[in-house]
Amino acid sequence: MIESRGLLITWPGGVTLRYPDLQLGPGQTLLLRGPSGSGKSTWLALMAGLLTPTQGMLVVNGAQPGQLTQAARDAWRSRTIGFLPQGARLSPALSVADNLRLAAFASGHAPEPAHQQALIKRLGLLPLLRHRTHQLSGGQALRVALARALLLRPAILLADEPTASLDDDHAQAAMQLLREQAERHGTTLIVATHDQRAVAALPDARHLHLGAAA
């Protein structure tokens, strides 16, 4: 599912990030850990094919994203990766329903109607569909962002600091939701975090520890 060897990226400006090798099977859960600036967000971007490694080998769900053409990579990403960005990052000018429509439109794929409806129901979004996203609480926004990430049944769900700026109760609820949804859909779940609460919420997860950037 994910195999990386000797992965290294050098940013313009000279910062070099070296990553430990990884083999992760389908449906497994991984905690990507490390202090601020150790390269967690960069690693997620590499997995999503948004960045290309300077060196090393990376296979994600049968493809080497860095070797694909832009069009093939975009198509691969929309089939393979669901992304839960830090802070949900919904479009404030649009309703919840339109945020979900926009995600499907941007990917060029229509979600399966039954899957979409089940997801909306399970995440409790039915009463919120017409709401503008600035009217949502933090927990509601997270559920919308999770629905958006899972809309096209991705094989892999990448979550970047999902508990950042949440209080303890909401952090626990967010992690439970992520775990439940990943299990239900058989999705490989990868959570980048330096929050002990997120770590404690995934006791069976594998850990990948990143050191400080060079």
Ligand SMILES: Nc1ncnc2c1ncn2[C@@H]1O[C@H](COP(=O)(O)OP(=O)(O)OP(=O)(O)O)[C@@H](O)[C@H]1O
């Ligand atoms: N766009 C960029 N241009 C140049 N260097 C960058 C860029 N983005 C990140 N870096 C470098 O890569 C390092 C790792 O950044 P990254 O955001 O991946 O770390 P992180 O572990 O996710 O940090 P945080 O926990 O604070 O979000 C940074 O310290 C920075 O020096």
